[in-house]
Amino acid sequence: MIAPASPMLNLSGAPCHDRLTIELAGRPLTLRLKSFKYLLALASARLLTPPPGDGWIAKTDIEPGENQIKYLYQLRRELAQGGHNNTTLIENDGNGHYRLALPPQAIRVDLSRLLEHPDWDIRARAGVLWDRLIAGQTRETCKEAILKRFISKDGKEEGTMSLLVPPSQSESGV
Numbered sequence: 001m002i003a004p005a006s007p008m009l010n011l012s013g014a015p016c017h018d019r020l021t022i023e024l025a026g027r028p029l030t031l032r033l034k035s036f037k038y039l040l041a042l043a044s045a046r047l048l049t050p051p052p053g054d055g056w057i058a059k060t061d062i063e064p065g066e067n068q069i070k071y072l073y074q075l076r077r078e079l080a081q082g083g084h085n086n087t088t089l090i091e092n093d094g095n096g097h098y099r100l101a102l103p104p105q106a107i108r109v110d111l112s113r114l115l116e117h118p119d120w121d122i123r124a125r126a127g128v129l130w131d132r133l134i135a136g137q138t139r140e141t142c143k144e145a146i147l148k149r150f151i152s153k154d155g156k157e158e159g160t161m162s163l164l165v166p167p168s169q170s171e172s173g174v
Helices: 033-048 068-081 120-133 139-149
Strands: 009-011 019-024 027-031 090-092 097-100 107-110 162-164
Touching: 009 033, 019 033, 027 033, 027 068, 033 068, 033 097, 033 107, 033 120, 068 090
Parallel strands: 009 107, 107 162
Antiparallel strands: 009 019, 019 027, 090 097
16 A cells, blocks of 8 residues: 655745744645744754654753643644644654654745744744755755755655755845
């Protein structure tokens, strides 16, 4: 039996009234600021944590304090309103660790928008993604490095990770 393809997640972060937009499996959704931050934290962990970690993040690394379970529940509810199975999209290991149940190649982050976002937490997470995945590389070398990350042992491409990269100074005419 062939497993169904994972839905694509696009974290654009474009404002829509008092919410931020994402796209999941081709369907636009708007999330509260706190829900967007939690989803960005889960997506960042998935993109940055190499095996054997595979994207698990402690709830206290998402946000310090005591209310993470409440906010993860709210995020699940908001995703469910978009028609998605909220019990399988965010996994819990039973020990206070969570992860996004999407492969890294199914996650797209609009870094150009998030690096300029007015919220400090969002800018900081986008900055970590930029520093760890892109900084100091041209688009070509960055693309090659990311493609190599998802080549299987037998040489077949398993997938690519897509990040929307801010234009370089030479590309933007500055």
